[in-house]
Amino acid sequence: MENENLVFSAEAEDAGKRLDAWLSERLPDRTRSFVQKLIENGCVSVSGRRTVKKDKNTKVQSGQEISVEIPQPEALDLTPENIPLSIVYEDDDLLVVNKPKGMVVHPAPGNPTGTLVHALLYHCGDSLSGINGVARPGIVHRIDKDTSGLLIVAKSDRAHIGLAEQIRVHSFTRRYEAIVYGNIKEDSGTLRNYLGRSSADRKKMAVVSPLAPDAREAVTHFEVLERFQGFTHVRLTLETGRTHQIRVQMAYIGHPVAGDPVYGPAKVIGELNGQCLHAREIGFVHPVTGETLSFTSPLPDYFTAFLSKLRRGSAPSGNRMEDILFCCDCDGTLIRRDDSIPEENVAAVRRFSAAGGKFALATGRPVPMVDRFIEKMGITTPCVLFNGGMIYDPVDRRPLWYAEIPQDVKKLVLSVMEDFKDAPGGVPGVEIFAPDMIYVLNWHPYMQWHLIDRYPIPFEKTTFSAVEHLPWVKFMFDYDEEYMEDLIKYLDKQGLCGVQLVRSDRMLYEVLPNESGKGKGVKRLCDLLGVPEKRLVGMGDYYNDRELLEAAAFSVVPDNAPADIKALADLTTAADNDSGAVAEALDYIMEHKSSIF
Numbered sequence: 001m002e003n004e005n006l007v008f009s010a011e012a013e014d015a016g017k018r019l020d021a022w023l024s025e026r027l028p029d030r031t032r033s034f035v036q037k038l039i040e041n042g043c044v045s046v047s048g049r050r051t052v053k054k055d056k057n058t059k060v061q062s063g064q065e066i067s068v069e070i071p072q073p074e075a076l077d078l079t080p081e082n083i084p085l086s087i088v089y090e091d092d093d094l095l096v097v098n099k100p101k102g103m104v105v106h107p108a109p110g111n112p113t114g115t116l117v118h119a120l121l122y123h124c125g126d127s128l129s130g131i132n133g134v135a136r137p138g139i140v141h142r143i144d145k146d147t148s149g150l151l152i153v154a155k156s157d158r159a160h161i162g163l164a165e166q167i168r169v170h171s172f173t174r175r176y177e178a179i180v181y182g183n184i185k186e187d188s189g190t191l192r193n194y195l196g197r198s199s200a201d202r203k204k205m206a207v208v209s210p211l212a213p214d215a216r217e218a219v220t221h222f223e224v225l226e227r228f229q230g231f232t233h234v235r236l237t238l239e240t241g242r243t244h245q246i247r248v249q250m251a252y253i254g255h256p257v258a259g260d261p262v263y264g265p266a267k268v269i270g271e272l273n274g275q276c277l278h279a280r281e282i283g284f285v286h287p288v289t290g291e292t293l294s295f296t297s298p299l300p301d302y303f304t305a306f307l308s309k310l311r312r313g314s315a316p317s318g319n320r321m322e323d324i325l326f327c328c329d330c331d332g333t334l335i336r337r338d339d340s341i342p343e344e345n346v347a348a349v350r351r352f353s354a355a356g357g358k359f360a361l362a363t364g365r366p367v368p369m370v371d372r373f374i375e376k377m378g379i380t381t382p383c384v385l386f387n388g389g390m391i392y393d394p395v396d397r398r399p400l401w402y403a404e405i406p407q408d409v410k411k412l413v414l415s416v417m418e419d420f421k422d423a424p425g426g427v428p429g430v431e432i433f434a435p436d437m438i439y440v441l442n443w444h445p446y447m448q449w450h451l452i453d454r455y456p457i458p459f460e461k462t463t464f465s466a467v468e469h470l471p472w473v474k475f476m477f478d479y480d481e482e483y484m485e486d487l488i489k490y491l492d493k494q495g496l497c498g499v500q501l502v503r504s505d506r507m508l509y510e511v512l513p514n515e516s517g518k519g520k521g522v523k524r525l526c527d528l529l530g531v532p533e534k535r536l537v538g539m540g541d542y543y544n545d546r547e548l549l550e551a552a553a554f555s556v557v558p559d560n561a562p563a564d565i566k567a568l569a570d571l572t573t574a575a576d577n578d579s580g581a582v583a584e585a586l587d588y589i590m591e592h593k594s595s596i597f
Helices: 019-026 032-040 053-057 116-124 157-168 245-252 301-312 343-354 367-377 412-419 446-453 481-492 518-529 543-551 581-596
Strands: 004-009 044-046 065-070 087-090 094-099 148-154 173-181 188-197 205-207 216-228 231-238 277-285 292-296 325-328 358-361 383-385 390-393 398-402 429-434 437-442 459-461 474-478 499-505 508-513 536-539 554-557
Touching: 004 019, 019 032, 019 044, 019 053, 019 065, 032 053, 032 065, 032 157, 087 292, 094 116, 116 148, 148 157, 157 277, 173 245, 173 301, 173 518, 188 245, 205 245, 216 245, 216 301, 231 245, 231 301, 245 398, 325 518, 325 581, 343 358, 343 367, 343 581, 358 367, 358 383, 358 518, 367 383, 383 518, 390 518, 398 518, 412 429, 412 437, 412 481, 429 446, 437 446, 446 474, 481 499, 481 508, 518 536, 518 543, 536 543, 536 581, 543 554, 554 581
Parallel strands: 148 277, 325 358, 325 536, 437 459, 536 554
Antiparallel strands: 004 065, 044 065, 087 094, 094 148, 173 231, 173 277, 188 205, 188 216, 216 231, 277 292, 383 390, 390 398, 429 437, 429 474, 474 508, 499 508
């Protein structure tokens, strides 16, 4: 069979319409996503010019001749397999399947057989739609391999078109239930952000800037059903349907789905065999009969067994070390000025961890600065980095959550570089901290010590335009001490929204998202780990540790802390950071845990 070739002419009333939307009106038997693929693959020509990916947003102009070549559906070179299906509903146009955990929807590398498509080909024969360019796949939407629950399949092209349109305009009801890590404080809420491919791992999705090339808005509404020690049972309603939407968004707010091996903690709950996520309810208008249909799937055994286990769990005993989280500052507390760690501190951290306690860093430093401390002390608990801007998993070496600088605030970098170009101290150095790299826009002599002499730290010199659309956890100005006050006064006058300004030492000034701060960071970590805040210990020595000390149920400072910081402490050690202050604090906690907690 030959490809189908069509030619259309744009009229005056068509001018200004998006090309993909305009073509979709003229191809009513095709989905919008199929039309977009035609444009991306160069199957569309506008006045003789073949289209490319970005042309789907092109505006149609009056008088243009637009031709379309529609390829014949690709033949599926698959052998139908007699795999039992749990069919909830079926008629001549569609069917609703209750997919078990572990079944892949469509063949892919690593899963060439045993998929839902193989089973559908056996069950339905030739009666599956081929509307999206592949003969008889019938797949209107997908759920992940280890997500269980309801999935709708189109048997006719007319059903596929109608269902796809309902998904596009968000009139297609999809409700999930999940068990997530930590205790969600709000009873309900909405998660609204943009998802795209992770810059650190292209196999994963991530929350990205709305200006990222592949950014797509994602909206999920959540409702708490039941709370447990360390976990929350939630209902999640999708307004949009992006890849891994629920898993990415829940991980982003510090509550990844229990058992998730990709977006959750490195230590996976093995009994769940993947994420504890179930597509519970599906609702839609039948695209042929007009009947409103709704189906509910009971929670599967793996889900109810885990729920029962959580319900049987008792509140943690006050003497259990494994319920104590000790969050510790680095500079001036754990480590010396030369970045060495007193051996007493190393030994004490290992003793505390061996006894079941959780030891985490709470620092303004990025990953490259703390990795060697983490390795030396054997830390496996996620750590609070960037002054609360990131939760970092030291086992899997990846962020579990991070905040992002608002896009409009990023332009502050350009303002400072312009307005200080003729200043007596010269232009301040500019360091941009992304989740996976430090970028330098303007070099300052202080960076030689700060980035190179001590470690060295991997960084990349670049331009603003090259990194503007990347996620930034924070950015920092390096400036001579004698001119720093001028920079601070300048920044204070900017009236910035969505960020906080922090003077981290005499030559560094940080710009952090409002979601940051050590206090917020350690509370978020408590939620993630399921540790009650009443069993949180905080140890720090300076002004940017104030939030940490105030958030902790029991706060400790070393002997070298200033007087007003000591006033916040429940315990001031006799030792300072040069002589094992952290060791003294940990030993005190282990000896007096019953009376403290």
